[in-house]
Amino acid sequence: MALNKDFLKKIKEKLESEKKRLEQELADLTFKKGKINETIFPEYGDHSSENASEVASFDNAVSVKNTLEKELRDINDTLKRIEDGTYGVCKYCQKDISKNRLEIRPTSSACIECKNKFSSKS
Secondary structure, eight states: OOHHHHHHHHHHHHHHHHHHHHHHHHHHHHHETEEEEEOOOOOOOOOOHHHHHHHHHHHHHHHHHHHHHHHHHHHHHHHHHHHHTTTTTTTTTTBOOOOHHHOTTTTOOOOOHHHHHHHHTT
């Protein structure tokens, strides 16, 4: 099943919009240090309770940053697959990924059968 141009355009626009949102969230949460996004360490004060809050907030921010970076990586990989013509093809079995799956989760790189097979082994 070849995906039509209108469908691909709709998916690409959705991904590019999500990419912008993720990049903005990362920018709000981090500062650029070379090619790496470093998480901003909060400064609440010098009391031990404030220090504990700083560490908890930082820990949460690092977790959020890692999640945002993974989502951004998935989107960039998907945009590359759209450009090189491999979008919609399962990376494991090379069969077509259903259009419904791609509409629900545009960054899918595996068909449902392979995803279930490999997820159940974990």
